[in-house]
Amino acid sequence: MKKNVLIVGAGGVAHVAAHKCAEHNDVLGDICIASRTQGKCEAIIESVNRKSHLKDKSKKIYSRRIDALDVPSTVKLIRETDSQIVINLAQAYVNMSLLEACIQAGVAYMDTAIHEDPNKVCEDPPWYANYEWKRKDRCKEHGITAILGAGFDPGVVNAYCALAAKHYFDKIDTIDILDVNAGSHGKYFATNFDPEINFREFKKVWTWIDRKWVCEKVHAVKMVYDFPVVGKMPVYLNGHDELHSLSKNIDADSIRFWMGFGDHYINVFTVLTNLGLTSEKPVRTAEGVEVVPLKVLKAILPDPSSLAPNYTGKTCIGNYVKGTKNGKRREIFIYNICDHAVCYKEVESQAISYTAGVPPVAAAILIARGIWDPKTMVNVEELDPDPFIELLGPMGLPTVVEEHPALLPSSERVK
Secondary structure, three states: OOOOOOOEOOOHHHHHHHHHHHHOOHHHHEEEEEEHHHHHHHHHHHHHHHOOOOOOOOOOOEEEEEEOHHHHHHHHHHHHHOOOOEEEEOOHHHHHHHHHHHHHOOOOEEEEEOOOOOOOOOOOHHHHOOHHHHHHHHHHOOOOOOEEEOEEEOOOHHHHHHHHHHHOOOOEEEOOOOEEEEEEEEOOOOOOOOHHHHOEEEEEEEEOOOEEEEEEEEOOOOEEEEEOOOOEEEEEEEEOOHHHHHHHHHHHEEEEHHHHHHHHHHHHHHHHHHHHOOOOOEEOOOOOOOOOOOHHHHHOOOHHHHHHHHHHEEEEEEEEEEEEEOEEEEEEEEEEEEHHHHHHHHHHHHHHHHHHHHHHHHHHHHHHHOOOOOOOOOOOOHOOOHHHHHOOOOOOOOOOOEEOEEEOOOOOOOO
Protein backbone atom coordinates (compact mmCIF):
# COMPACT_ATOMS: atom_id res chain seq x y z
CA MET A 1 0.00 0.00 0.00
CA LYS A 2 1.47 3.31 -1.11
CA LYS A 3 1.43 6.20 1.38
CA ASN A 4 2.65 9.76 1.90
CA VAL A 5 1.70 12.37 -0.70
CA LEU A 6 3.76 15.15 -2.23
CA ILE A 7 1.59 17.90 -3.72
CA VAL A 8 3.57 20.07 -6.13
CA GLY A 9 2.01 23.49 -6.65
CA ALA A 10 0.30 26.00 -4.38
CA GLY A 11 -2.50 27.47 -6.46
CA GLY A 12 -6.25 27.11 -6.12
CA VAL A 13 -6.35 23.46 -7.21
CA ALA A 14 -3.52 22.49 -4.84
CA HIS A 15 -5.42 24.29 -2.07
CA VAL A 16 -8.43 22.00 -2.57
CA ALA A 17 -6.28 18.88 -2.97
CA ALA A 18 -4.51 19.60 0.32
CA HIS A 19 -7.83 19.84 2.15
CA LYS A 20 -9.03 16.57 0.65
CA CYS A 21 -5.74 14.78 1.33
CA ALA A 22 -5.97 15.95 4.94
CA GLU A 23 -9.51 14.60 5.21
CA HIS A 24 -8.20 11.21 4.02
CA ASN A 25 -4.76 11.17 5.61
CA ASP A 26 -5.63 7.96 7.46
CA VAL A 27 -5.20 6.35 4.03
CA LEU A 28 -2.74 8.75 2.38
CA GLY A 29 -0.36 9.37 5.28
CA ASP A 30 1.83 12.47 5.58
CA ILE A 31 1.24 15.39 3.23
CA CYS A 32 3.97 17.66 1.92
CA ILE A 33 3.04 20.71 -0.17
CA ALA A 34 5.91 22.05 -2.27
CA SER A 35 6.18 25.12 -4.48
CA ARG A 36 8.64 27.78 -5.63
CA THR A 37 6.94 30.10 -3.12
CA GLN A 38 6.84 28.27 0.20
CA GLY A 39 4.72 30.99 1.79
CA LYS A 40 1.81 29.97 -0.45
CA CYS A 41 2.14 26.40 0.81
CA GLU A 42 2.03 27.63 4.39
CA ALA A 43 -1.14 29.62 3.63
CA ILE A 44 -2.79 26.43 2.39
CA ILE A 45 -1.75 24.59 5.54
CA GLU A 46 -3.23 27.41 7.64
CA SER A 47 -6.52 26.97 5.77
CA VAL A 48 -6.49 23.20 6.37
CA ASN A 49 -5.87 23.76 10.08
CA ARG A 50 -8.48 26.52 10.26
CA LYS A 51 -11.07 24.06 8.94
CA SER A 52 -9.78 21.25 11.20
CA HIS A 53 -9.54 18.92 8.22
CA LEU A 54 -6.59 16.86 9.38
CA LYS A 55 -8.37 13.57 10.10
CA ASP A 56 -5.46 11.67 11.70
CA LYS A 57 -3.63 14.12 13.96
CA SER A 58 -0.63 11.78 14.19
CA LYS A 59 0.14 12.41 10.50
CA LYS A 60 2.06 15.47 9.29
CA ILE A 61 1.14 18.25 6.89
CA TYR A 62 4.10 20.48 6.08
CA SER A 63 5.74 22.47 3.28
CA ARG A 64 8.95 22.58 1.29
CA ARG A 65 10.37 24.78 -1.44
CA ILE A 66 10.89 23.15 -4.84
CA ASP A 67 12.17 23.98 -8.31
CA ALA A 68 10.18 21.39 -10.22
CA LEU A 69 12.36 21.82 -13.31
CA ASP A 70 15.37 20.60 -11.33
CA VAL A 71 15.05 16.82 -11.60
CA PRO A 72 17.87 15.80 -9.20
CA SER A 73 16.66 18.09 -6.43
CA THR A 74 13.09 16.90 -6.95
CA VAL A 75 14.20 13.26 -6.68
CA LYS A 76 16.01 14.22 -3.46
CA LEU A 77 12.86 15.88 -2.07
CA ILE A 78 10.70 12.86 -2.93
CA ARG A 79 13.11 10.59 -1.04
CA GLU A 80 13.57 12.93 1.91
CA THR A 81 9.81 13.20 2.41
CA ASP A 82 9.33 9.44 1.82
CA SER A 83 6.53 10.33 -0.60
CA GLN A 84 5.17 7.43 -2.63
CA ILE A 85 2.52 9.41 -4.53
CA VAL A 86 3.26 12.72 -6.30
CA ILE A 87 0.31 14.90 -7.33
CA ASN A 88 1.48 17.45 -9.89
CA LEU A 89 -0.71 20.55 -9.61
CA ALA A 90 1.91 23.04 -10.79
CA GLN A 91 2.00 24.77 -14.18
CA ALA A 92 1.96 22.34 -17.09
CA TYR A 93 5.47 23.43 -18.14
CA VAL A 94 7.00 21.21 -15.42
CA ASN A 95 5.11 17.99 -16.22
CA MET A 96 7.95 16.19 -17.97
CA SER A 97 10.50 17.15 -15.32
CA LEU A 98 8.26 15.91 -12.51
CA LEU A 99 7.39 12.75 -14.39
CA GLU A 100 11.08 12.06 -14.91
CA ALA A 101 11.78 12.65 -11.21
CA CYS A 102 9.04 10.17 -10.28
CA ILE A 103 10.43 7.54 -12.65
CA GLN A 104 13.91 7.97 -11.16
CA ALA A 105 12.57 7.92 -7.58
CA GLY A 106 10.30 4.93 -8.27
CA VAL A 107 7.04 6.57 -7.10
CA ALA A 108 3.54 7.07 -8.50
CA TYR A 109 2.86 10.21 -10.55
CA MET A 110 -0.30 11.99 -11.61
CA ASP A 111 -1.22 15.34 -13.11
CA THR A 112 -4.35 17.22 -14.18
CA ALA A 113 -3.25 18.83 -17.44
CA ILE A 114 -1.18 17.96 -20.49
CA HIS A 115 2.46 19.04 -20.76
CA GLU A 116 3.16 22.33 -22.52
CA ASP A 117 6.33 23.72 -24.00
CA PRO A 118 6.40 27.45 -23.11
CA ASN A 119 7.53 28.25 -26.65
CA LYS A 120 4.91 26.16 -28.45
CA VAL A 121 1.17 26.74 -28.42
CA CYS A 122 -1.48 24.30 -29.66
CA GLU A 123 0.92 21.84 -31.25
CA ASP A 124 -0.28 19.27 -33.76
CA PRO A 125 -2.33 16.44 -32.20
CA PRO A 126 -2.39 14.11 -30.46
CA TRP A 127 -0.65 16.20 -27.79
CA TYR A 128 0.10 13.31 -25.43
CA ALA A 129 2.12 11.63 -28.17
CA ASN A 130 4.40 14.69 -28.34
CA TYR A 131 5.60 14.32 -24.75
CA GLU A 132 4.07 12.02 -22.10
CA TRP A 133 3.43 8.88 -24.15
CA LYS A 134 7.08 8.81 -25.21
CA ARG A 135 7.90 7.71 -21.64
CA LYS A 136 5.20 5.08 -21.34
CA ASP A 137 7.65 2.24 -22.03
CA ARG A 138 9.97 3.47 -19.27
CA CYS A 139 7.07 3.62 -16.80
CA LYS A 140 6.13 0.05 -17.68
CA GLU A 141 9.73 -1.12 -17.52
CA HIS A 142 10.20 0.33 -14.02
CA GLY A 143 6.68 -0.49 -12.76
CA ILE A 144 5.77 3.19 -12.33
CA THR A 145 2.11 4.12 -12.06
CA ALA A 146 1.57 7.38 -13.97
CA ILE A 147 -2.03 8.58 -14.29
CA LEU A 148 -2.35 11.42 -16.78
CA GLY A 149 -5.06 14.07 -16.66
CA ALA A 150 -6.69 13.16 -13.34
CA GLY A 151 -8.59 16.41 -12.74
CA PHE A 152 -12.16 16.96 -13.89
CA ASP A 153 -11.63 17.85 -17.53
CA PRO A 154 -9.43 16.07 -18.28
CA GLY A 155 -10.08 13.39 -15.71
CA VAL A 156 -13.63 12.80 -14.53
CA VAL A 157 -15.02 13.43 -18.03
CA ASN A 158 -12.64 10.71 -19.29
CA ALA A 159 -14.08 8.36 -16.67
CA TYR A 160 -17.57 9.36 -17.82
CA CYS A 161 -16.60 8.23 -21.34
CA ALA A 162 -15.38 4.90 -19.97
CA LEU A 163 -18.58 4.62 -17.89
CA ALA A 164 -20.72 5.21 -20.99
CA ALA A 165 -18.82 2.57 -22.97
CA LYS A 166 -18.91 0.05 -20.10
CA HIS A 167 -22.53 0.34 -18.99
CA TYR A 168 -24.71 2.40 -21.32
CA PHE A 169 -23.71 1.83 -24.97
CA ASP A 170 -22.79 -0.95 -27.36
CA LYS A 171 -21.78 1.65 -29.93
CA ILE A 172 -21.01 5.33 -29.32
CA ASP A 173 -21.57 7.79 -32.14
CA THR A 174 -20.71 11.14 -30.53
CA ILE A 175 -19.50 12.47 -27.20
CA ASP A 176 -19.89 16.17 -26.46
CA ILE A 177 -18.03 17.23 -23.32
CA LEU A 178 -19.75 20.33 -21.94
CA ASP A 179 -18.25 22.66 -19.33
CA VAL A 180 -20.17 25.69 -18.12
CA ASN A 181 -19.74 28.02 -15.18
CA ALA A 182 -23.02 29.75 -14.35
CA GLY A 183 -21.47 31.52 -11.37
CA SER A 184 -20.71 35.17 -10.72
CA HIS A 185 -17.49 36.43 -9.11
CA GLY A 186 -18.31 40.16 -9.15
CA LYS A 187 -15.18 41.20 -11.05
CA TYR A 188 -15.21 43.05 -14.38
CA PHE A 189 -13.15 40.28 -15.96
CA ALA A 190 -11.30 37.26 -14.58
CA THR A 191 -10.37 33.70 -15.48
CA ASN A 192 -11.24 30.81 -13.20
CA PHE A 193 -7.78 29.26 -13.36
CA ASP A 194 -4.30 30.36 -14.43
CA PRO A 195 -4.88 33.08 -17.09
CA GLU A 196 -1.67 32.17 -18.92
CA ILE A 197 -2.66 28.53 -19.39
CA ASN A 198 -6.29 29.53 -20.02
CA PHE A 199 -5.53 31.91 -22.89
CA ARG A 200 -2.96 29.60 -24.50
CA GLU A 201 -5.86 27.22 -25.15
CA PHE A 202 -7.57 29.82 -27.34
CA LYS A 203 -5.17 29.80 -30.28
CA LYS A 204 -6.56 26.91 -32.32
CA VAL A 205 -9.44 24.49 -31.90
CA TRP A 206 -8.32 20.91 -32.53
CA THR A 207 -11.36 18.64 -32.39
CA TRP A 208 -12.07 14.98 -33.22
CA ILE A 209 -14.82 14.64 -35.85
CA ASP A 210 -15.59 11.59 -38.01
CA ARG A 211 -12.50 9.84 -36.61
CA LYS A 212 -10.04 12.49 -37.75
CA TRP A 213 -8.55 15.71 -36.42
CA VAL A 214 -10.21 18.92 -37.58
CA CYS A 215 -8.88 22.42 -36.92
CA GLU A 216 -11.46 25.16 -36.36
CA LYS A 217 -11.14 28.84 -35.51
CA VAL A 218 -11.52 29.87 -31.87
CA HIS A 219 -15.06 30.73 -30.77
CA ALA A 220 -16.38 30.05 -34.28
CA VAL A 221 -18.91 27.29 -33.52
CA LYS A 222 -21.59 27.86 -30.90
CA MET A 223 -24.28 25.71 -29.32
CA VAL A 224 -26.96 26.44 -26.73
CA TYR A 225 -27.68 23.65 -24.27
CA ASP A 226 -30.47 23.44 -21.72
CA PHE A 227 -28.42 22.28 -18.74
CA PRO A 228 -29.83 20.67 -15.61
CA VAL A 229 -30.09 23.15 -12.72
CA VAL A 230 -28.27 26.06 -14.44
CA GLY A 231 -30.60 26.29 -17.49
CA LYS A 232 -29.86 27.38 -21.06
CA MET A 233 -26.23 28.37 -21.60
CA PRO A 234 -24.16 29.13 -24.72
CA VAL A 235 -21.11 26.92 -25.26
CA TYR A 236 -18.36 27.19 -27.88
CA LEU A 237 -16.40 24.45 -29.60
CA ASN A 238 -12.96 24.39 -28.04
CA GLY A 239 -9.80 22.33 -28.10
CA HIS A 240 -8.91 20.53 -24.88
CA ASP A 241 -6.52 18.00 -23.36
CA GLU A 242 -8.84 15.04 -23.01
CA LEU A 243 -9.61 14.81 -26.72
CA HIS A 244 -6.01 13.81 -27.36
CA SER A 245 -6.27 10.57 -25.41
CA LEU A 246 -9.99 9.84 -25.82
CA SER A 247 -9.59 9.84 -29.61
CA LYS A 248 -7.22 6.89 -29.16
CA ASN A 249 -8.84 5.02 -26.27
CA ILE A 250 -12.61 5.45 -26.78
CA ASP A 251 -14.33 3.98 -29.83
CA ALA A 252 -16.52 6.88 -30.96
CA ASP A 253 -17.04 8.61 -34.30
CA SER A 254 -16.72 12.14 -32.90
CA ILE A 255 -15.55 13.54 -29.56
CA ARG A 256 -15.84 17.29 -29.04
CA PHE A 257 -15.25 19.69 -26.17
CA TRP A 258 -17.46 22.73 -25.53
CA MET A 259 -16.86 25.50 -23.00
CA GLY A 260 -19.37 28.07 -21.81
CA PHE A 261 -18.67 31.78 -22.34
CA GLY A 262 -20.99 34.73 -21.95
CA ASP A 263 -21.04 37.64 -24.39
CA HIS A 264 -19.05 39.85 -22.00
CA TYR A 265 -16.22 37.31 -21.74
CA ILE A 266 -16.08 36.86 -25.52
CA ASN A 267 -16.04 40.63 -26.10
CA VAL A 268 -13.25 41.31 -23.59
CA PHE A 269 -11.19 38.36 -24.80
CA THR A 270 -11.57 39.52 -28.42
CA VAL A 271 -10.34 43.02 -27.57
CA LEU A 272 -7.39 41.68 -25.55
CA THR A 273 -6.44 39.36 -28.42
CA ASN A 274 -6.78 42.05 -31.07
CA LEU A 275 -4.49 44.28 -29.00
CA GLY A 276 -1.92 41.49 -28.81
CA LEU A 277 -2.18 41.08 -25.03
CA THR A 278 -2.84 37.33 -25.17
CA SER A 279 0.36 36.72 -27.15
CA GLU A 280 3.07 34.50 -25.65
CA LYS A 281 5.75 36.11 -27.86
CA PRO A 282 8.07 38.66 -26.15
CA VAL A 283 7.95 42.35 -27.08
CA ARG A 284 10.33 45.15 -26.16
CA THR A 285 9.13 48.41 -24.58
CA ALA A 286 10.45 51.85 -25.47
CA GLU A 287 12.63 51.61 -22.36
CA GLY A 288 14.28 48.46 -23.71
CA VAL A 289 12.54 46.08 -21.31
CA GLU A 290 11.50 42.74 -22.81
CA VAL A 291 8.08 41.53 -21.63
CA VAL A 292 5.66 38.80 -22.60
CA PRO A 293 2.18 40.34 -23.05
CA LEU A 294 0.41 37.22 -21.76
CA LYS A 295 2.49 37.23 -18.56
CA VAL A 296 1.74 40.94 -18.06
CA LEU A 297 -1.96 40.22 -18.53
CA LYS A 298 -1.73 37.41 -15.98
CA ALA A 299 -0.10 39.80 -13.50
CA ILE A 300 -2.87 42.40 -13.74
CA LEU A 301 -5.88 40.07 -13.76
CA PRO A 302 -7.35 38.85 -10.44
CA ASP A 303 -5.71 35.78 -8.93
CA PRO A 304 -8.29 33.00 -9.50
CA SER A 305 -8.05 31.93 -5.84
CA SER A 306 -9.02 35.46 -4.76
CA LEU A 307 -12.44 35.06 -6.39
CA ALA A 308 -13.59 32.38 -3.96
CA PRO A 309 -15.06 34.40 -1.03
CA ASN A 310 -17.69 36.20 -3.12
CA TYR A 311 -18.41 33.59 -5.78
CA THR A 312 -22.06 32.55 -6.17
CA GLY A 313 -23.84 30.20 -8.55
CA LYS A 314 -23.04 26.77 -9.89
CA THR A 315 -21.00 24.88 -12.46
CA CYS A 316 -22.17 22.01 -14.64
CA ILE A 317 -19.68 19.71 -16.36
CA GLY A 318 -20.63 16.54 -18.17
CA ASN A 319 -20.73 14.35 -21.25
CA TYR A 320 -23.64 14.28 -23.68
CA VAL A 321 -23.36 10.86 -25.32
CA LYS A 322 -25.26 9.51 -28.33
CA GLY A 323 -25.21 5.94 -29.62
CA THR A 324 -27.01 2.62 -29.47
CA LYS A 325 -27.70 -0.02 -26.79
CA ASN A 326 -29.27 -3.39 -27.62
CA GLY A 327 -30.02 -2.11 -31.12
CA LYS A 328 -31.92 0.97 -29.88
CA ARG A 329 -30.92 4.63 -30.08
CA ARG A 330 -29.86 6.17 -26.79
CA GLU A 331 -28.84 9.63 -25.57
CA ILE A 332 -27.64 10.36 -22.05
CA PHE A 333 -26.04 13.19 -20.13
CA ILE A 334 -23.55 12.17 -17.41
CA TYR A 335 -22.75 15.19 -15.27
CA ASN A 336 -21.88 16.91 -12.02
CA ILE A 337 -23.25 20.11 -10.48
CA CYS A 338 -20.99 22.05 -8.12
CA ASP A 339 -21.88 25.12 -6.04
CA HIS A 340 -19.32 27.92 -5.56
CA ALA A 341 -20.61 29.06 -2.16
CA VAL A 342 -20.79 25.50 -0.82
CA CYS A 343 -17.20 24.91 -1.90
CA TYR A 344 -16.03 28.05 -0.14
CA LYS A 345 -17.80 27.09 3.05
CA GLU A 346 -16.20 23.65 2.98
CA VAL A 347 -12.61 24.33 1.85
CA GLU A 348 -12.35 28.11 1.22
CA SER A 349 -12.29 27.63 -2.56
CA GLN A 350 -14.40 28.35 -5.63
CA ALA A 351 -16.02 25.52 -7.59
CA ILE A 352 -13.63 25.54 -10.56
CA SER A 353 -10.68 24.75 -8.32
CA TYR A 354 -12.82 22.32 -6.32
CA THR A 355 -13.85 20.26 -9.36
CA ALA A 356 -10.20 20.08 -10.46
CA GLY A 357 -8.72 19.45 -6.99
CA VAL A 358 -10.92 16.66 -5.63
CA PRO A 359 -10.42 14.06 -8.42
CA PRO A 360 -6.61 13.68 -8.14
CA VAL A 361 -7.02 12.98 -4.43
CA ALA A 362 -9.65 10.34 -5.20
CA ALA A 363 -7.18 8.85 -7.69
CA ALA A 364 -4.44 8.95 -5.04
CA ILE A 365 -6.67 7.06 -2.61
CA LEU A 366 -7.31 4.40 -5.27
CA ILE A 367 -3.56 4.15 -5.90
CA ALA A 368 -2.90 3.87 -2.16
CA ARG A 369 -5.46 1.07 -1.86
CA GLY A 370 -4.04 -0.75 -4.88
CA ILE A 371 -7.28 -0.39 -6.87
CA TRP A 372 -5.80 1.98 -9.47
CA ASP A 373 -2.16 0.92 -9.54
CA PRO A 374 -1.44 -0.33 -13.08
CA LYS A 375 2.35 0.12 -12.75
CA THR A 376 2.51 1.77 -16.15
CA MET A 377 1.37 5.03 -17.76
CA VAL A 378 -2.36 5.39 -18.40
CA ASN A 379 -4.97 8.02 -19.12
CA VAL A 380 -8.00 7.95 -16.85
CA GLU A 381 -10.33 6.33 -19.41
CA GLU A 382 -8.07 3.26 -19.49
CA LEU A 383 -8.92 2.49 -15.85
CA ASP A 384 -12.13 1.05 -14.36
CA PRO A 385 -14.40 4.10 -13.93
CA ASP A 386 -16.68 2.58 -11.28
CA PRO A 387 -14.52 2.90 -8.12
CA PHE A 388 -13.43 6.41 -9.12
CA ILE A 389 -16.94 7.73 -9.70
CA GLU A 390 -18.25 5.96 -6.59
CA LEU A 391 -15.53 7.57 -4.47
CA LEU A 392 -16.05 11.06 -5.92
CA GLY A 393 -19.65 11.22 -4.68
CA PRO A 394 -18.98 11.22 -0.93
CA MET A 395 -15.93 13.41 -1.52
CA GLY A 396 -18.17 16.18 -2.86
CA LEU A 397 -18.56 15.52 -6.59
CA PRO A 398 -21.64 13.31 -7.13
CA THR A 399 -22.44 12.05 -10.63
CA VAL A 400 -25.89 12.13 -12.25
CA VAL A 401 -26.87 10.09 -15.32
CA GLU A 402 -29.89 11.51 -17.14
CA GLU A 403 -31.62 9.92 -20.11
CA HIS A 404 -32.64 11.90 -23.21
CA PRO A 405 -31.77 15.48 -22.26
CA ALA A 406 -33.05 18.17 -24.64
CA LEU A 407 -30.40 19.76 -26.82
CA LEU A 408 -31.25 23.25 -28.09
CA PRO A 409 -30.44 24.04 -30.88
CA SER A 410 -27.98 22.21 -33.12
CA SER A 411 -24.50 23.72 -33.43
CA GLU A 412 -24.17 26.87 -35.46
CA ARG A 413 -21.26 28.83 -36.92
CA VAL A 414 -20.79 32.26 -35.41
CA LYS A 415 -20.87 35.01 -38.00
